[in-house]
Amino acid sequence: MTDVRVRFAPSPTGDLHIGGVRTALFNWLFAKNKKGRFILRIEDTDEIRSTETSVKVILNAMKWLKLDWDEGPDIENLRYSPYYQMERKEKGIYQKYADELVAKKFAYYCYCTLEELDDMRKKAYANKIPSKYDGRCRNLTLKQREQKRNEGKIPVIRFKMPDTGIIVLNDIIRGEVKFNNFLLDDFIVIKANGIPTYNFACVVDDYLMEITHVLRGDDHISNTPKQIHIYNALNWNVPKFAHLAMILGSDGARLSKRHGHMSVLEYRKEGYLQEALINYLALLGWSTETSQQVFTIEDMKQKFSIERCGTSPSIFDSAKLLWLNGEKIRSKNPEQIYELFIDWLNYTGNDKLIECWDTKLLKKAIFLERDKIRLLKDIPSLVDFFFTKDVDYKEDAVQTVFLSDKLKSIAKFVLIESSIRLSNHQDFSAISLEKYARDLAIEKNVNTSQVFHPMRVAISGRKQGPSLFHMMEIMGKEEVVRRINVAINKFFK
RNA sequence: GCUGCCAUCGUCUAGCGGUUUAGGACAUCGCCCUCUCAAGGCGAAGGUCACGGGUUCAAAUCCCGUUGGCAGCGCCA
Numbered sequence: 139m140t141d142v143r144v145r146f147a148p149s150p151t152g153d154l155h156i157g158g159v160r161t162a163l164f165n166w167l168f169a170k171n172k173k174g175r176f177i178l179r180i181e182d183t184d185e186i187r188s189t190e191t192s193v194k195v196i197l198n199a200m201k202w203l204k205l206d207w208d209e210g211p212d213i214e215n216l217r218y219s220p221y222y223q224m225e226r227k228e229k230g231i232y233q234k235y236a237d238e239l240v241a242k243k244f245a246y247y248c249y250c251t252l253e254e255l256d257d258m259r260k261k262a263y264a265n266k267i268p269s270k271y272d273g274r275c276r277n278l279t280l281k282q283r284e285q286k287r288n289e290g291k292i293p294v295i296r297f298k299m300p301d302t303g304i305i306v307l308n309d310i311i312r313g314e315v316k317f318n319n320f321l322l323d324d325f326i327v328i329k330a331n332g333i334p335t336y337n338f339a340c341v342v343d344d345y346l347m348e349i350t351h352v353l354r355g356d357d358h359i360s361n362t363p364k365q366i367h368i369y370n371a372l373n374w375n376v377p378k379f380a381h382l383a384m385i386l387g388s389d390g391a392r393l394s395k396r397h398g399h400m401s402v403l404e405y406r407k408e409g410y411l412q413e414a415l416i417n418y419l420a421l422l423g424w425s426t427e428t429s430q431q432v433f434t435i436e437d438m439k440q441k442f443s444i445e446r447c448g449t450s451p452s453i454f455d456s457a458k459l460l461w462l463n464g465e466k467i468r469s470k471n472p473e474q475i476y477e478l479f480i481d482w483l484n485y486t487g488n489d490k491l492i493e494c495w496d497t498k499l500l501k502k503a504i505f506l507e508r509d510k511i512r513l514l515k516d517i518p519s520l521v522d523f524f525f526t527k528d529v530d531y532k533e534d535a536v537q538t539v540f541l542s543d544k545l546k547s548i549a550k551f552v553l554i555e556s557s558i559r560l561s562n563h564q565d566f567s568a569i570s571l572e573k574y575a576r577d578l579a580i581e582k583n584v585n586t587s588q589v590f591h592p593m594r595v596a597i598s599g600r601k602q603g604p605s606l607f608h609m610m611e612i613m614g615k616e617e618v619v620r621r622i623n624v625a626i627n628k629f630f631k
Numbered sequence: 632g633c634u635g636c637c638a639u640c641g642u643c644u645a646g647c648g649g650u651u652u653a654g655g656a657c658a659u660c661g662c663c664c665u666c667u668c669a670a671g672g673c674g675a676a677g678g679u680c681a682c683g684g685g686u687u688c689a690a691a692u693c694c695c696g697u698u699g700g701c702a703g704c705g706c707c708a
Contacts, residue, residue, distance in 0.1 A: 149707080151707080187707075188708095265632085268632085270633095315636080321633075323704075358703085359703075429643090429654075451637065457658055468670075508670090510669045593666090
């Protein structure tokens with residue numbers, strides 16, 4: 139059995155989107171599962187829309203996602219180089235095979251103008267017949283061609299589609315899909331500018347790069363019969379195809395700007411983890427027998443198979459992605475979350491935010507709040523009160539916990555007592571502090587919450603936050619007492 | 632319009648003819664835990680398996696048709 143070789147072949151005409159990532163991911167997983175090779179090829183044959191920036195963005199996104207490629211850009215001395223189609227075009231790779239097609243009468247020169255073609259399409263639509271090229275240039279004589287050329291017309295090369303018969307695509311996911319040759323177009327193989335079209339370049343490269351399996355979105359399924367015809371005409375082995383069902387937006391239409399995030403890097407900015415996005419996307423169109431939801435990357439590599447990919451399209455559900463992100467964060471230790479957070483700060487340019495924050499305290503604070511973090515960007519607002527010298531006393535907290543008629547006097551008592559007693563408290567551990575607070579409640583004959591809440595607000599300025607005594611422990615005696623005194627002076631003088 | 636693909640709780644899905652009173656996950660709701668918010672535990676609600684015909688002793692599962700959704704129909708990829 140030959141080794142598996144798969145590729146992801148994006149066109150650099152924009153950012154890397156969710157659908158693209160999913161395609162890249164499934165190819166990557168398949169390669170890893172089969173101990174094969176994952177190839178990245180840049181299909182930059184769209185002269186107008188391809189940009190260098192886009193190449194960089196895609197490469198960066200792939201790197202962030204840790205979808206590493208065995209062959210492709212930025213890797214030296216590769217057998218199948220180059221991996222940019224325009225570089226390959228410069229080497230005459232495509233023209234050579236196009237000429238071969240013409241020589242073998244599988245293709246011909248076409249001199250039709252854009253206007254003529256547009257006309258044809260409109261008529262086909264109006265007459266409710268299949269829209270395709272009518273083949274008027276198929277049998278031009280040498281003389282006719284010469285004349286056209288003299289008129290200054292530059293030809294394209296078209297593939298001559300058989301008028302009869304059917305072609306069968308044997309898709310790994312969908313099984314047999316049949317197409318009637320008559321309905322297939324005499325598609326263009328080489329454009330007038332000498333650049334190959336997608337349907338041709340893709341086939342030539344997949345053949346030359348010895349691609350064994352083509353995994354792609356099913357929006358490509360109608361291209362496949364055309365491509366198979368090229369393989370056959372050139373007498374090449376046809377790779378195995380697998381067409382993945384599309385990922386749709388919440389309204390059931392193709393994912394687009396309207397559905398919010400487009401670029402992968404935007405997910406990174408929001409504070410999603412690479413592994414969460416990967417895990418979530420794997421769930422869209424692939425499943426295990428047990429319907430397992432949470433995977434490590436290793437686990438996914440081990441269990442992935444094309445046969446278990448589904449046929450029906452799925453709708454992107456950001457609520458589930460969010461849950462999964464929290465799930466991944468909860469599985470990390472303090473050091474890991476801290477690292478992730480720092481990476482995120484650097485990436486988003488928010489690193490100044492924590493300039494004055496003590497690293498040791500930050501790690502502890504983050505870990506205390508770990509279960510609440512769903513996105514990396516949640517972290518600052520969850521822990522910032524540990525570091526701000528001027529506690530921001532929330533109006534709502536002050537009103538309900540400090541100043542309501544019912545609780546005012548007890549709150550005052552708790553704070554004043556705590557100010558005195560805590561400054562003499564020897565063991566500032568969470569356990570000891572909790573005992574202190576509970577004893578105070580018993581002593582004063584009130585509910586524990588009537589003691590806990592005022593302390594929480596005095597120390598953090600908020601009603602919600604981490605476990606009170608752990609929070610006090612990591613903040614330290616001096617700061618805790620200081621804050622309590624600030625609160626007394628501010629609200630109870 | 633033509634061609635192709637698809638169809639199980641709101642969403643992602645398990646299911647490959649009998650073990651299914653259709654299982655899991657997210658979201659929703661309730662209870663428990665509890666110093667708050669989360670997390671966690673337990674539970675509930677939610678599906679006429681799109682519809683209609685077959686085949687079969689037996690169908691979510693196989694076949695046909697209908698309907699609906701989506702995709703493609705470029706000198707874009």
